[in-house]
Amino acid sequence: MEPLKLGLAGIGKIARDQHLPAIAGEDRFILRATASRHAQLDGIAGYREVGEMVAACSLDAVSLCTPPDGRYEQALAAIEAGLHVMLEKPPAVTLSHIAALEQAARNAEVTLFATWHSREASGVAPARAWLADKVVEAVRIEWREDIRLWHPGQEWILDAGGFGVFDPGINALSIATAILPGELLLETATMDVPAGRGSPIRAQMQMRCGTARVEADFDFLQTGPQIWSIEVDTNAGTLVLTMGGSVLHIPGRPPQTEADQEYPRLYARFAELISAGESEIDVRPLRLVSDAFMIADRREIEAFAF
Numbered sequence: 001m002e003p004l005k006l007g008l009a010g011i012g013k014i015a016r017d018q019h020l021p022a023i024a025g026e027d028r029f030i031l032r033a034t035a036s037r038h039a040q041l042d043g044i045a046g047y048r049e050v051g052e053m054v055a056a057c058s059l060d061a062v063s064l065c066t067p068p069d070g071r072y073e074q075a076l077a078a079i080e081a082g083l084h085v086m087l088e089k090p091p092a093v094t095l096s097h098i099a100a101l102e103q104a105a106r107n108a109e110v111t112l113f114a115t116w117h118s119r120e121a122s123g124v125a126p127a128r129a130w131l132a133d134k135v136v137e138a139v140r141i142e143w144r145e146d147i148r149l150w151h152p153g154q155e156w157i158l159d160a161g162g163f164g165v166f167d168p169g170i171n172a173l174s175i176a177t178a179i180l181p182g183e184l185l186l187e188t189a190t191m192d193v194p195a196g197r198g199s200p201i202r203a204q205m206q207m208r209c210g211t212a213r214v215e216a217d218f219d220f221l222q223t224g225p226q227i228w229s230i231e232v233d234t235n236a237g238t239l240v241l242t243m244g245g246s247v248l249h250i251p252g253r254p255p256q257t258e259a260d261q262e263y264p265r266l267y268a269r270f271a272e273l274i275s276a277g278e279s280e281i282d283v284r285p286l287r288l289v290s291d292a293f294m295i296a297d298r299r300e301i302e303a304f305a306f
């Protein structure tokens with residue numbers, strides 16, 4: 001079968017670090033064009049806007065790696081041109097945007113794949129399997145990273161619609177919603193927003209999963225050790241996922257880890273969804289973040305500069 005002709009939008013950090021190598025290693029896609037306001041790739045047709053790219057090239061699919069604000073218009077342009085669309089996380093800035101994209105994809109009979117790359121980390125599927133028949137007693141989520149190290153100069157991330165510390169924090173929620181055997185309900189939240197910015201640099205969420213308390217602590221000002229961990233106390237001991245879900249500790253077993261395959265798995269899944277004529281959109285992590293923005297006790301803190 002001929003590979004699907006792919007356009008890639010938003011040639012920034014994640015496009016270069018992960019999407020380009022994953023696409024190069026997946027023979028069901030061939031990269032034919034990019035859409036980015038400033039960046040271009042040698043030997044690949046480059047356009048400034050997604051609309052321009054889809055009008056000029058005969059593509060089958062588009063993958064969006066732009067910041068979330070603006071993604072709705074870009075995805076809609078591709079869907080309305082009859083192309084399959086893969087979205088980086090978070091899939092949109094609002095729940096109404098993602099609902100509208102889902103409907104548009106259904107009308108156009110194309111695949112819409114809202115990805116959650118952290119769910120493809122090697123510990124996540126075995127964690128879900130182990131937890132399936134356990135009683136969850138308490139959950140502690142700690143996602144603490146240094147914004148200056150991982151998001152250098154990404155001013156958009158602290159704008160309204162940039163998600164702030166929920167940009168990484170939503171990865172933890174994407175894992176928690178995938179592995180816990182019940183739905184998460186948000187009860188209270190706090191957000192620390194630097195003066196003059198639109199999104200939080202620190203946040204805490206207090207949730208419930210059945211009778212279990214679920215505490216999440218997200219911090220973008222972590223220096224020293226970087227922490228991306230989820231601990232789940234159960235009736236059979238404590239399961240711990242560290243390194244963003246890639247290392248799994250199950251009581252009584254040696255730690256489990258595998259080489260990072262998150263993005264190759266996402267592109268393989270995108271190809272499968274296209275060939276099955278299906279879409280995959282799970283809004284639960286976005287809904288929890290949206291709920292946090294709705295009810296959080298919001299505190300203004302000192303200004304932040306990169």
Ligand code: NAP
Nearest residue numbers: 010011012013014036037038039065066067068088089090
């Ligand atoms: P980034 O380095 O800022 O790259 C995004 C690119 O999108 C920019 O380089 C920019 O290229 C383009 N762009 C289009 N409209 C833009 C706008 N209004 N403001 C800023 N840039 C705009 O960001 P990233 O880290 O790759 O993140 C992009 C998405 O991937 C986010 O949703 C993020 O959550 C997700 N993600 C990031 C990581 C990570 O480790 N960084 C990991 C997983 C997922 P032009 O200037 O050429 O248009």
